[in-house]
Amino acid sequence: MNQKxxxxxxxxxxLEQDESLKAFCRAFTQLEGPKILxxxxxxRASELGNRLGIPPKMVDGRRITDAETxxxxxxxxxGWGNKSLVAKLQALGCPxxxxxxxxxxxxxxxxxxVGTIDFGWVGDVQGVNHDRLxxxxxxGLVPVCCALTHDGAGQMLNTNADxxxxxxxxxxxxxxxxxxxxxxxxxxxxxxxxxPGSLLTELNPTQCxxxxxxxxxxxxxxxxxxxxxxxMKRGVRVVRVGAxxxxxxxxxxxxxxxxx
Amino acid sequence: MNQKxxxxxxxxxxLEQDESLKAFCRAFTQLEGPKILxxxxxxRASELGNRLGIPPKMVDGRRITDAETxxxxxxxxxGWGNKSLVAKLQALGCPxxxxxxxxxxxxxxxxxxVGTIDFGWVGDVQGVNHDRLxxxxxxGLVPVCCALTHDGAGQMLNTNADxxxxxxxxxxxxxxxxxxxxxxxxxxxxxxxxxPGSLLTELNPTQCxxxxxxxxxxxxxxxxxxxxxxxMKRGVRVVRVGAxxxxxxxxxxxxxxxxx
Numbered sequence: 001m002n003q004k005x006x007x008x009x010x011x012x013x014x015l016e017q018d019e020s021l022k023a024f025c026r027a028f029t030q031l032e033g034p035k036i037l038x039x040x041x042x043x044r045a046s047e048l049g050n051r052l053g054i055p056p057k058m059v060d061g062r063r064i065t066d067a068e069t070x071x072x073x074x075x076x077x078x079g080w081g082n083k084s085l086v087a088k089l090q091a092l093g094c095p096x097x098x099x100x101x102x103x104x105x106x107x108x109x110x111x112x113x114v115g116t117i118d119f120g121w122v123g124d125v126q127g128v129n130h131d132r133l134x135x136x137x138x139x140g141l142v143p144v145c146c147a148l149t150h151d152g153a154g155q156m157l158n159t160n161a162d163x164x165x166x167x168x169x170x171x172x173x174x175x176x177x178x179x180x181x182x183x184x185x186x187x188x189x190x191x192x193x194x195x196p197g198s199l200l201t202e203l204n205p206t207q208c209x210x211x212x213x214x215x216x217x218x219x220x221x222x223x224x225x226x227x228x229x230x231x232m233k234r235g236v237r238v239v240r241v242g243a244x245x246x247x248x249x250x251x252x253x254x255x256x257x258x259x260x
Numbered sequence: 261m262n263q264k265x266x267x268x269x270x271x272x273x274x275l276e277q278d279e280s281l282k283a284f285c286r287a288f289t290q291l292e293g294p295k296i297l298x299x300x301x302x303x304r305a306s307e308l309g310n311r312l313g314i315p316p317k318m319v320d321g322r323r324i325t326d327a328e329t330x331x332x333x334x335x336x337x338x339g340w341g342n343k344s345l346v347a348k349l350q351a352l353g354c355p356x357x358x359x360x361x362x363x364x365x366x367x368x369x370x371x372x373x374v375g376t377i378d379f380g381w382v383g384d385v386q387g388v389n390h391d392r393l394x395x396x397x398x399x400g401l402v403p404v405c406c407a408l409t410h411d412g413a414g415q416m417l418n419t420n421a422d423x424x425x426x427x428x429x430x431x432x433x434x435x436x437x438x439x440x441x442x443x444x445x446x447x448x449x450x451x452x453x454x455x456p457g458s459l460l461t462e463l464n465p466t467q468c469x470x471x472x473x474x475x476x477x478x479x480x481x482x483x484x485x486x487x488x489x490x491x492m493k494r495g496v497r498v499v500r501v502g503a504x505x506x507x508x509x510x511x512x513x514x515x516x517x518x519x520x
Contacts, residue, residue, distance in 0.1 A: 048335075051312055052311055052312070071340055074339045074340045074343050074344070075308075075335035075336065075339035075340050076335065076339065077339070078338065078339040078342070078343045078358075079334045079335035079336065079337070079338040079339020079340065079342075080331055080334045080335050080339065082338070082339075083334050083338045083360050083362055083363075083408065083416055084334070084416070086360070086362045086363055086410075087362040087410045087414050087415065087416050088414045090362055090365055090410060090412060090414070091412060091413050091414035095364065095365060096362070096363070096364075097363050097364045098338075098358075098359075098360065098362070098363045099358075100343050100346070100358065102343055102346045102347040102350055102356070102358070103343075103346055103356070103357050103358045104355065104356075104357045104399075104401055105350055105355060132399075135399055139364075139392075139395055141364055148343065150346075150347045150350060152350060152351060153351050154347050154348045154350070154351035155347065156343055156344070156347050
């Protein structure tokens with residue numbers, strides 16, 4: 001049996017809250033075995049854009065990445081967000097290595113073809129460099145990946161952090177027993193977003209589709225779940241969704257995804 | 261005899277000029293053997309600061325780094341600048357790995373003590389993680405380092421890129437035959453900044469001190485030269501200063517530093 005490796009994705013909102021970020025970093029550092037962290041940063045990117053007179057451009061809840069917005073993403077995700085996290089983890093003794101998809105050619109993507117929506121400089125993941133990531137992990141390092149990829153021809157691309165987390169977990173499942181954890185500010189998938197008591201501790205694709213059709217699962221939650229189910233189909237052994245407490249092994253308040 | 265390794269530092273102004281940056285990246289990629297790139301980004305940082313209503317704060321030509329300025333440095337150096345460079349190098353087949361000093365704990369620094377000037381979040385290099393850098397180079401990767409360090413306690417620090425280049429070259433001199441090249445927009449040290457014909461092809465510390473005392477060497481040039489002479493004293497075999505053409509072995513138009 002392969003060694004266990006945990007891939008954790010945290011929502012960008014955590015980067016904004018010093019105390020909850022510290023708590024997250026402590027829990028992440030204590031997580032045993034090889035691990036990889038993926039983070040967003042959209043909230044701060046929107047804020048910087050507003051300060052620069054470049055408001056976020058959204059269509060159907062999806063970020064449109066024009067050249068100016070990509071520059072902001074580079075600055076906020078790979079710069080401020082990634083390095084703040086890496087420095088905090090290092091202080092806790094976690095040997096973090098910040099990466100974008102271009103670094104060591106870790107994640108290649110293709111610019112999304114223009115259909116009914118032109119997403120701009122948005123990349124769909126083409127491949128994860130399994131050998132390089134594995135080599136970093138073998139060095140004892142903890143990759144900390146931001147939501148940026150590259151096309152191999154000099155262009156950086158904006159890529160959804162939930163998707164990057166899933167793709168990395170799928171890729172490393174060839175060598176490790178991978179668990180993928182989506183960490184955000186709720187204890188998991190709720191049928192009533194205002195009631196933590198409405199937590200679904202188990203969820204399969206059929207239930208998810210029904211709840212989505214009934215408008216019960218928040219639309220912002222669906223890409224995460226679709227990524228999670230897809231990752232399980234492609235070899236990731238466990239996918240869980242919940243608050244940072246999920247990183248403690250004693251925690252049972254979260255949503256665990258299941259095959260059909 | 262140890263294997264040769266080249267440490268190249270480019271001035272931030274190159275990051276602003278697409279054509280000259282491409283030319284630099286091509287020359288750097290063609291450079292044979294293990295290599296490391298260090299870059300600045302001060303011009304763009306000043307510009308972003310101005311757009312955000314945070315003008316650069318300078319005392320005696322030295323940047324003062326308050327909390328807001330540090331955030332800008334993180335965004336511009338580690339984000340926009342580093343990732344633009346890494347993506348461009350990857351496109352040329354150069355396996356670049358972008359790093360700040362916090363990544364893999366590559367460069368630790370201590371916050372500069374407050375004397376007559378309070379430099380703010382500025383770090384003086386305490387140590388370079390020789391083993392980690394060497395491991396990256398052994399993987400065939402090309403570290404691309406920005407002008408940021410960390411204190412090991414969660415704080416990122418702004419550190420002069422010329423100094424970082426020198427410290428990395430000194431550290432790796434324990435394992436490699438190191439050459440340090442300072443690359444900027446002049447062919448080398450000029451006695452008349454407007455006349456490329458006034459190039460000094462050789463320079464030693466005594467000559468340098470005399471020319472500085474006579475006000476002949478530009479003040480902006482002096483820290484680079486002091487770093488260079490210091491690096492030679494501490495084991496770096498060759499230090500040269502010049503325009504990007506210096507990376508071609510056939511080039512003779514540059515300044516080579518010499519021991520006394």
